[in-house]
Amino acid sequence: IVRVLEMLEALVSESSLAEEQLRAERDGLRRELEALRAAGGPGGAQQLSLGPDKMVIDLTDPNRPRFTLQELRDVLQERNQLKAQLLVVQEELQCYKSGIISQKRDQTEELEKEASGSSPGTSKDCEEKTIIKRLFSFKHGK
Numbered sequence: 001i002v003r004v005l006e007m008l009e010a011l012v013s014e015s016s017l018a019e020e021q022l023r024a025e026r027d028g029l030r031r032e033l034e035a036l037r038a039a040g041g042p043g044g045a046q047q048l049s050l051g052p053d054k055m056v057i058d059l060t061d062p063n064r065p066r067f068t069l070q071e072l073r074d075v076l077q078e079r080n081q082l083k084a085q086l087l088v089v090q091e092e093l094q095c096y097k098s099g100i101i102s103q104k105r106d107q108t109e110e111l112e113k114e115a116s117g118s119s120p121g122t123s124k125d126c127e128e129k130t131i132i133k134r135l136f137s138f139k140h141g142k
Contacts, residue, residue: 058064067075
């Protein structure tokens with residue numbers, strides 16, 4: 001019985017020593033954490049409370065991301081839509097310019113016909129051009 005009591009006393013003293021070491025380590029870590037929080041300023045406390053699924057960004061880093069991936073996707077999609085609209089408008093402008101040019105050509109050809117008289121081949125050309133003009137005016141809603 002005495003031997004068992006001695007063993008129990010040894011175990012209790014070992015566990016109390018281990019407990020004291022753990023408490024000292026815990027207190028040291030708490031002091032270190034408080035020092036880090038104080039050095040980090042008000043942003044440090046927010047960064048520590050974020051959690052594992054949040055990304056911590058250093059605001060002083062010049063290469064930090066400034067937009068989220070979703071914002072970048074939205075901007076790229078809008079850019080592509082605007083490019084497509086630009087191409088459509090450029091095509092319409094070309095059609096409009098060619099329509100104006102053909103109208104000027106028709107006017108000059110009509111003046112030439114009046115001056116020199118009309119030939120049978122030119123009337124067919126005029127009919128084709130008026131059909132093209134109608135097509136473009138229908139397309140542009142004129």
